Amino acid sequence: MSNLIKSFLSVNYFHWLLISMVFYAGGEFFSKKFAMGPKVSILIVVLVFYSLNVLAWLAALWNKEELAIVGTTWAVLSVMVTISIGIFIFGERLNGYGIAGIIFGVVAIALLSMA
Numbered sequence: 001m002s003n004l005i006k007s008f009l010s011v012n013y014f015h016w017l018l019i020s021m022v023f024y025a026g027g028e029f030f031s032k033k034f035a036m037g038p039k040v041s042i043l044i045v046v047l048v049f050y051s052l053n054v055l056a057w058l059a060a061l062w063n064k065e066e067l068a069i070v071g072t073t074w075a076v077l078s079v080m081v082t083i084s085i086g087i088f089i090f091g092e093r094l095n096g097y098g099i100a101g102i103i104f105g106v107v108a109i110a111l112l113s114m115a
Helices: 003-010 013-036 040-064 067-089 096-114
Strands: none
Touching: 013 040, 013 067, 040 067, 067 096
16 A cells, blocks of 8 residues: 555544535635626636545545445534535524524434434
8 A cells, every 4th residue: 555545544534524624615615706706717716625625525434434424524514614604704694494494404414423
């Protein structure tokens, strides 16, 4: 096994998920920017961020080898990241239904992870 592969395997899966979240957050941010004013340059940035996100996700899955755990953790983190970007960066507001939906969504993801 090459040294590069050994290095990838030595990194904790949660660290890979955090790296994935950084790229995912960039993808979400620039996706919103693209929606506000479509430009090819922004689209390319979105594709780069999401591609790097997927590579880090695959490294996390490769490291942990448990899809249920890695997938559920990623799902919870991605919901939190998306909501945070919407609210804190773009000033979006949630009504009571939106807040309830988020709570139910997080609970559903947590319950699925226990199944």
